[in-house]
Amino acid sequence: MPSEWPRPTTADPFCGEAVVLWRLRNASGNLRCFAAGWPRGFWLGVECAGGGLVLSETLSTIDAVMARAAEVKAPLLEEGWLEE
Numbered sequence: 001m002p003s004e005w006p007r008p009t010t011a012d013p014f015c016g017e018a019v020v021l022w023r024l025r026n027a028s029g030n031l032r033c034f035a036a037g038w039p040r041g042f043w044l045g046v047e048c049a050g051g052g053l054v055l056s057e058t059l060s061t062i063d064a065v066m067a068r069a070a071e072v073k074a075p076l077l078e079e080g081w082l083e084e
Contacts, residue, residue: 018035019036021035022083024073024083024084025082031046031049031076031081032046033069034047041059041061044058044068055072
């Protein structure tokens with residue numbers, strides 16, 4: 001076994017794992033936004049409580065992923081969704 005966990009690289013800051021960026025809920029359900037590194041970019045997904053994808057996008061940079069995640073989240077918060 002390795003003596004320490006692998007460290008993120010600029011190519012894959014997620015080390016091959018999906019990372020939850022935010023979780024929101026309202027009276028009708030909840031949403032989870034997550035990102036993962038791909039060999040040629042980054043994947044952003046928003047999943048509903050049943051596991052279905054509401055959004056699935058591949059973006060070229062981590063900055064684009066973070067900006068898009070914030071862009072998706074903002075109107076949901078305005079509609080009354082709450083952060084978990």
